[in-house]
Amino acid sequence: MNAPISKALLHALPGARPRSRSGGLLIEHVSKSFALKGERLPVLDDISFRVEPGEFVAIVGASGCGKSTLLRLLAGLDTEYEGRLQHDGKDIQGTDLNRGLVFQDHRLFPWLTVEQNIALSFTNTRVPAAERRERVAAEIARVGLDGFADAFPHQLSGGMSQRAAIARALVGKPDVLLLDEPLGALDALTRLRLQQELRRLWQEEGITMLMVTHDIDEAVYLADRIVVLDARPGRIRRVQEVALPHPRQRGQAGFVAIRDSLHADFSF
Numbered sequence: 001m002n003a004p005i006s007k008a009l010l011h012a013l014p015g016a017r018p019r020s021r022s023g024g025l026l027i028e029h030v031s032k033s034f035a036l037k038g039e040r041l042p043v044l045d046d047i048s049f050r051v052e053p054g055e056f057v058a059i060v061g062a063s064g065c066g067k068s069t070l071l072r073l074l075a076g077l078d079t080e081y082e083g084r085l086q087h088d089g090k091d092i093q094g095t096d097l098n099r100g101l102v103f104q105d106h107r108l109f110p111w112l113t114v115e116q117n118i119a120l121s122f123t124n125t126r127v128p129a130a131e132r133r134e135r136v137a138a139e140i141a142r143v144g145l146d147g148f149a150d151a152f153p154h155q156l157s158g159g160m161s162q163r164a165a166i167a168r169a170l171v172g173k174p175d176v177l178l179l180d181e182p183l184g185a186l187d188a189l190t191r192l193r194l195q196q197e198l199r200r201l202w203q204e205e206g207i208t209m210l211m212v213t214h215d216i217d218e219a220v221y222l223a224d225r226i227v228v229l230d231a232r233p234g235r236i237r238r239v240q241e242v243a244l245p246h247p248r249q250r251g252q253a254g255f256v257a258i259r260d261s262l263h264a265d266f267s268f
């Protein structure tokens with residue numbers, strides 16, 4: 001009989017992570033337009049792709065091609081669109097704690113502490129107070145903010161604020177994290193550090209991640225697949241597979257080749 005692989009050993013294997021059974025997303029023939037000065041402005045045109053449970057997918061594309069719009073639709077923040085959006089086979093009809101959302105700006109309330117900001121995710125839920133406290137403390141520890149539960153946002157660095165925002169999304173135990181340029185406002189070193197932490201979180205928890213980023217290097221470092229969008233209206237140009245083991249080495253030939261081919265998509 002084979003000995004069971006310990007969790008620690010499983011995580012030591014390059015690219016290995018717990019197999020997820022939930023957290024699949026279906027985006028099928030999705031189109032979206034906005035009304036602007038009495039005219040329809042088409043923003044997304046016939047977008048179709050799947051995100052498998054536990055997969056890390058990045059979306060890249062020129063400014064204004066509709067990346068954030070697509071993420072907002074998947075979050076359930078906007079329900080006016082054509083086509084079909086499903087999470088684990090169910091139509092997305094509004095926001096759900098099962099789909100955590102992290103934005104570029106942390107959106108923490110300045111008058112609330114880190115702990116209180118994270119606990120806000122439980123608004124309108126029936127989670128008992130003791131369990132709330134326990135889960136908030138666990139997430140604070142998980143994102144490395146031990147000792148800062150009672151700090152206010154102005155007492156945190158940019159990176160710490162983003163960690164708090166990630167903890168707020170995680171406390172609902174989502175099986176999907178929707179990340180809209182979550183590291184875009186950080187300095188280069190903090191950004192590299194948080195990229196590693198996001199990767200570790202993804203590998204350890206098996207949460208499906210769908211991340212919008214302007215940073216091609218970041219997309220190649222993290223994602224299994226990269227969806228490249230064209231602009232006006234947003235259409236899928238191509239989907240790039242990244243079959244490289246983790247942790248990825250940015251100077252490695254395979255990494256550089258994929259990064260260069262993506263850069264070529266955006267050279268004019």
Ligand SMILES: Nc1ncnc2c1ncn2[C@@H]1O[C@H](COP(=O)(O)OP(=O)(O)OP(=O)(O)O)[C@@H](O)[C@H]1O
Pocket residue numbers: 034035036041043061062063064065066067068069070
């Ligand atoms: N509520 C809105 N009403 C009207 N137009 C909108 C609205 N939200 C977005 N748009 C338009 O939709 C287009 C896509 O916007 P979106 O923010 O999704 O792009 P993006 O790819 O995320 O851009 P960026 O990379 O610059 O963040 C833009 O032309 C924008 O002006």
